[in-house]
Amino acid sequence: MINDVKTSGTPRRFITAAALASSMTLLGLASTGCEMDDYLNPSTTGYWEHTPTTMPILKRIAAIEPDDSEFVQITEVRAEDLRPLVTEYRLAPADTLEISIFNYPVSGTTTPFAVRVENNGTIELPQIGKFYVLGGTSDEVRRIVEDGLIKQDLIRNPEISVLITGRSEQQFSLIGSVRAPGPYFIPQPSYRLLDALAAAGGLVDPSVAEIFIIRQIALTDEYSDIGAPAGTTPIDPTTGDTRNNGESQDESSDRLLELIDELSEPASPAIRAPQGTNLAWQPEDDEQDPLVDLIDEANQPEGQQGNQFDDSRSQWIFIDGRWVQIKDRSGDLAQGLRERADEELSVENLVTQRIISVPVEPLMQGDARQNIVIRPGDIIRIPQRSGGTVYLSGQVNRPGAFDVVPQLTLKRLFASAGGLGGLAIPERVDITRMVGTDREATIRLNYRAIANREQPDIFIKPNDHINVGTNFWAFPLAVIRGGFRATYGFGFLLDRNFGNDVFGAPPRDGTF
The missing domain is CATH 3.10.560.10 (Outer membrane lipoprotein wza domain like)
Structure with missing residues (x-):
């Protein structure tokens, strides 16, 4: 009789336990919701939202990496x-030309001369001489050689053709x-x-x-176009017409001097007077020596008085930190000083990158x-493919060294390492990056915010070291999670300790 009572009470106890388990399950689902990202597991990260979103990927961590854009400006296509720009080619050193002269040196015959532009900007024609052609066009070279033949009384009406055979520029x-x-x-x-x-x-x-x-x-x-040879006619790329603003070589030279003034501005006010001005600036301090010796016109001999800033007779050039007055532009001294001024006006002052x-x-x-x-x-x-190694340590499933492939980001690196470990705290991710040949910098990242699309991801660079940390509560939470697992934990304890009370005693006749 006793066994019958116990046997009849077994289904009732089983139904009670099942109802209790179902109630706890429904209570848990109601309290957490079906959209909960994790259950007592802080290492779980992701977005899992219905709203699409886009985020940039950072190539540089501004807090630890210097900004090279101050020195190198990278622009998009404009x-x-x-x-296409259609312009007349101007000769440069190492260019080669073929100059054909009719009736010289043999009458009735066209003789070609193959010449090369030397580093000093000259070409040499046998039995004729040297000609300065640097920066000139083929038409200007033709006129220069024609003038040389006429002045040397070699040919009265020269017929010359110039062909640029090699263009180094x-x-x-x-x-x-x-x-x-x-x-x-x-x-x-x-x-x-x-x-x-x-x-x-x-x-x-x-x-x-x-x-x-x-x-x-x-x-x-x-x-x-400063310093361009006289007679230059640039071509408008939009219309194909030649553009000639009527500016002479002297005017171009004056603009060059103005540019020298601007780029070589001294600490004191400029010593250059505008055209039509008879005044010259001198230091206000009487003890300071004047930068330029001014000539008193009252004490000059008769016939030599005149404006010191008369462009028809002189000009001022800034050389070696001082202003020098050039009396005669056509003289050898003026030419030498002008060449020195051109050398000081370096390429960096005229062009940019x-x-x-x-x-x-x-x-x-x-x-x-x-x-x-x-x-x-x-x-x-x-750019060549940048190979290298990134190092991953801490609370990840597969720590170690990984190859840096193109477009490798922090999220892709964690995915290739099997994800974060069970004790990982995504808010505690340190990245150490080389910021010089012998210097490194470390910064803490919030990987949970990156995975949740709240902060941008970053590109991984060679020699980066990523260390995923944990905290005090990570291990207790892992123990609690293990205690509530259905396959081992609560279910295992129920079978071993309370199986007879819930399911009844096992059968003794060998059947199940």
Whole structure:
């Protein structure tokens, strides 16, 4: 009888336990909700929202890495980069020419002379002499040689043709991840970036994200044509018409002097008087020596009095920290001083550098907006694949060293390491990065905010060290989570200790 009572009470106790377990389950779901990201597990991270979102990926951590953009300005493709510029070529050192002269030295015969522009800007014709042609066009060279033949009474009506056979300034260079790096010739004004890459055999690594074009541009349009030879007629790239503003060589030289004044401004006020002014500035301190010796016109001999700033007779040039007055522009002294002034006016003062970034993927897909025109002197740099190693330690499932692949970010690195460990605290992620050859910096990141799309992700760089930390409560929470697991923990204790009370005694006849 007793066994019958116990057997009949077993289903009742089982139903009671099942109802209790169901009630606890429903209570837990009601209190937490189905959209809860984790259950007592702080290492779980993610977004898991219905609203789409986009976030940038940082290439640089501003708090620890210096900003190189102060010295190197990287710009995107502009509209003017897509327009060919048609201009007359100007001679440079190492250029080669073929000058053909009719009736010299043999009457009735055209004789070609192959010449090369020397480093000093001159060419030499046998039995004729040397001619300064640096910066000149082919038409200007023809006129220079004609004048030389006439002055030497060699030919009264010379017939000369000039052909530029080698253009050293009509080149660009390819460096980096291409199959055939080196200098290349620009055959036409509409030569573009895809043409240049095809000439070099294409890219070695198609995973390159950007191509950089290093270009020298004039500092200002106002001084872009300073020092150009007389008779120059630039060509308007939009209309094809020649542009001649009527400015003479002397006016161009005056503008050059003005530019020297601006770039070499002394600490005291300028010692240059405007045209039409009879005054000259001198230091107000009587004990200070005057920077320029002024001539008293009252004490000058008769016939030699005149304005010291008369541009028809003299000019002022700033050389070696002092202003020097040049009396005669055509004399040897004036020419030598002018050459020294030109040397002091270095290239850095006339031109500046611009770096153009071109995305590779749209370029290779045929996007004409990225296929820019190549200019003379351009340097096309294709970055090589940056290999290296990143080191991962702390509370991750697979710590160790990992290869740095293109576009590797912090989230992708954790995914490749099997995710965060059970004791990880995503708010405690340290990244140590090299900020110099012998210096490193460490900053703490909030990976939970990054995974939840509240903060931007970052690109990983070679030699980065990421250390994932934990805290005091991480281990107790892990113990509690283990105690509530259904397959081991609560279920295991129920089977072993309370199985007979809930499910009844096991059968004794060997059946189940």
